[in-house]
Amino acid sequence: MLELYQFELSHYSEKVRFILDYKGLPYRKVEVTPGIGQIDLFRMSGQRQVPVLKDENEIIVDSTAIALYLEEKYPEKPIIPVDPLPRAQTLILEEWADTSIGLKARTAMIGxxxxxxxxxxxxxxxRTPQQLQSLVDELPENVRGVGNMVASSVPSFFKNIVGAVPGDLLSIGGTVAGFGSEAVKAAMDDLGRDLEALSLILVDKPFLVADHPTLADFAVAALSMYIKFPASPTLNVPLSLKGKGVPGLADNPKYETFFQWRDDLYLNHRKIDETVPPPPVDGSPQKISID
Ligand SMILES: N[C@@H](CCC(=O)N[C@@H](CS)C(=O)NCC(=O)O)C(=O)O
Structure with a gap:
């Protein structure tokens, strides 16, 4: 069976999960433990980032490479059109989602x-801010375990996406490199224009490029995760985060067409993973089995 080495809260991993679900390919998720688990990942794949796909003896690194691999090896339910114009549009939109929307969404979320x-x-x-700080202070102890890894999903999430834990972010007011107020404002402005453009494309079309979902749809839907966490039960985020997002973007009626389109894509093309319990709502330690 295909194995996806991932973080549940990684938007690049979400892109791959969308594609696997759409193509109807069964797969097993392997939740990588931040830090120590990435050492094993490095041994296996030669680098430390998720997602990584293992297909028997093949190891594929990077969400775009994985998408291209899956399209070639499992061509049923194609996600990359063959005709020149839609093919070009799909590839460009995917690249834009990966390199622009995903990174700016992360900045805006931290802001x-x-x-x-x-x-x-x-x-x-x-949690009160005090409790949050002690939770964070406890974290290094908590993540060292034998056999079962004990992790705190939300602090790990921040550590992975920004290289900082929530306590750092709060105590230094977002001045962690690249997340100062000017960077946040610029990211918000750009994302506002992006969401407006996407909403315009989608006003009278069900998908971004073709009459069926393509890699462009899955990339844009997944990489916009941090702007507004999908309410869908398919994603294992804390319940309190579902449907929540960056104020001014997530709740702006101007972008309703976009978020409605994304909800529909989740409803119709992402599958519920019943094997993984949802993360705790309060960031308390959670056991994650590592095979
Ligand atoms: N270009 C890569 C980006 C992957 C990436 O940034 N992964 C993040 C999680 S969203 C990660 O593994 N961060 C941990 C680290 O860099 O140590 C892709 O498309 O897969």
């Missing part, structure tokens, strides 16, 4: 985490 107590509460609904 909102620092600036908006309500959004912050969605990550840690039952």
């Amino acid at each position: 909102a985490f620092n600036q908006d107590p309500e959004f912050r509460k969605a990550f840690f609904p039952n």
